[in-house]
Amino acid sequence: MSESTRTDGKFGPYGGQYVPEALMPAIEELTDAYERYVLENEDGFMDEFRQRIRDFGGRPTPLQRADNLSERYGVEVYLKREDLLHGGAHKLNNALGQCLLAKYMGKERIVAETGAGQHGTATAMAAAHLGMPCEVYMGRRDVNRQRPNVFRMRINGAEVNPVDTGRGTLKEAISETMRDWATTVENTHYVIGSVVGPHPFPVMVRDFHRIIAEETKRQSVEQTGGLPDAVVACAGGGSNTMGIFSEFVEAESVGLYAVEAGGSSLSVDEEEGVAPNSASLSTGSEGVLHGARTRVLQDRDGQIMESHSVSSGLDYAGVGPELANLVDTGRVQAVNVDDDAALEAFHRLSQDEGIIPALETAHALAYLEEHEDPTALGETVVVNVSGRGDKDLEAAIEETERRDLPNAPSMGVFE
Numbered sequence: 001m002s003e004s005t006r007t008d009g010k011f012g013p014y015g016g017q018y019v020p021e022a023l024m025p026a027i028e029e030l031t032d033a034y035e036r037y038v039l040e041n042e043d044g045f046m047d048e049f050r051q052r053i054r055d056f057g058g059r060p061t062p063l064q065r066a067d068n069l070s071e072r073y074g075v076e077v078y079l080k081r082e083d084l085l086h087g088g089a090h091k092l093n094n095a096l097g098q099c100l101l102a103k104y105m106g107k108e109r110i111v112a113e114t115g116a117g118q119h120g121t122a123t124a125m126a127a128a129h130l131g132m133p134c135e136v137y138m139g140r141r142d143v144n145r146q147r148p149n150v151f152r153m154r155i156n157g158a159e160v161n162p163v164d165t166g167r168g169t170l171k172e173a174i175s176e177t178m179r180d181w182a183t184t185v186e187n188t189h190y191v192i193g194s195v196v197g198p199h200p201f202p203v204m205v206r207d208f209h210r211i212i213a214e215e216t217k218r219q220s221v222e223q224t225g226g227l228p229d230a231v232v233a234c235a236g237g238g239s240n241t242m243g244i245f246s247e248f249v250e251a252e253s254v255g256l257y258a259v260e261a262g263g264s265s266l267s268v269d270e271e272e273g274v275a276p277n278s279a280s281l282s283t284g285s286e287g288v289l290h291g292a293r294t295r296v297l298q299d300r301d302g303q304i305m306e307s308h309s310v311s312s313g314l315d316y317a318g319v320g321p322e323l324a325n326l327v328d329t330g331r332v333q334a335v336n337v338d339d340d341a342a343l344e345a346f347h348r349l350s351q352d353e354g355i356i357p358a359l360e361t362a363h364a365l366a367y368l369e370e371h372e373d374p375t376a377l378g379e380t381v382v383v384n385v386s387g388r389g390d391k392d393l394e395a396a397i398e399e400t401e402r403r404d405l406p407n408a409p410s411m412g413v414f415e
């Protein structure tokens with residue numbers, strides 16, 4: 001098993017701690033706690049995390065051979081079923097890990113940001129499980145668009161604070177949460193939702209998701225007699241990607257593919273400051289976003305652009321610094337698929353395997369579906385099924401009806 005060691009949080013040109021002076025004490029305290037509890041298992045922290053993510057979360061999740069997709073693509077397709085984790089996505093690994101860490105640090109209050117509401121929901125569940133009060137910042141526009149998740153958070157006892165600045169989406173919610181944290185750090189921990197933000201967040205979030213890769217590696221050896229030839233995962237901020245890649249980075253024989261949201265087009269409108277995609281690895285450039293240097297979607301003046309994806313969980317203008325560097329060094333291939341392809345793959349997995357995937361996850365599957373020769377990836381391919389699609393049904397129906405997809409069922413049952 002490979003293990004994390006202390007780092008300064010720099011990955012090639014990326015990473016670091018680009019935060020206001022007021023946040024530095026909080027960041028330093030957190031770095032110290034991360035090193036002691038996560039890296040050194042002080043007071044048995046990691047043992048308690050593993051016990052809770054098993055009993056509360058439902059780990060280990062299966063590695064399932066997809067019989068029908070294997071036949072269709074001519075490769076052995078295995079699905080890592082993170083959709084079966086409590087909450088319906090991989091996000092609980094990180095949310096539970098950070099809430100538990102906050103408890104060990106003696107913090108009494110949790111704050112988090114959320115875009116579509118998935119991370120907020122996972123954090124609200126983890127905080128309720130551990131008996132901690134939780135406040136979630138969410139852009140006003142997202143609050144209106146994602147009502148079921150707002151209710152889920154409130155039912156789990158969290159307070160949801162709508163953010164009215166800017167466009168009222170994830171970017172503003174993150175800034176607002178950082179502002180809260182800067183003034184409440186004495187008793188509060190900020191649970192960030194992906195492998196982004198200032199050090200130690202990217203490595204810490206990766207380490208809580210590393211359990212995906214540990215299980216995948218063990219299950220692959222047990223079920224197939226060896227490591228897979230390729231691992232494919234969708235990349236928004238990059239947490240499910242870094243989670244499932246982490247044990248394979250050193251295993252040179254395993255191809256690693258991070259699938260970004262190509263949206264409706266890869267071209268960007270610099271004048272309008274709009275990118276009709278969320279492909280920061282493929283089309284972004286070096287910049288600073290939310291406390292770290294990384295690849296971001298920005299205009300010529302360095303203003304962060306509005307991103308787009310049919311999948312709200314991939315709709316982010318940045319990406320984790322470690323993943324950005326793994327792409328630069330050639331260890332990870334950054335690829336992308338567009339909205340149409342993701343929807344087609346959404347229906348493919350539902351019809352062929354009886355699994356309705358999250359629209360984020362559908363991007364990873366679309367990479368196989370779109371590939372002119374999937375056998376070029378190797379004999380055995382693992383796809384990370386990062387989440388289930390229940391949350392996306394309405395969006396998927398609406399987006400399917402606007403398109404002429406070759407494999408979509410008729411949605412007109414209400415007419």
Ligand SMILES: *Cc1c(COP(=O)(O)O)cnc(C)c1O
Nearest residue numbers: 236237238239240313360386387
């Ligand atoms: C949030 C989310 C993602 C994107 O986040 P990453 O940090 O890139 O993993 C992907 N899939 C699902 C199901 C999600 O909820």
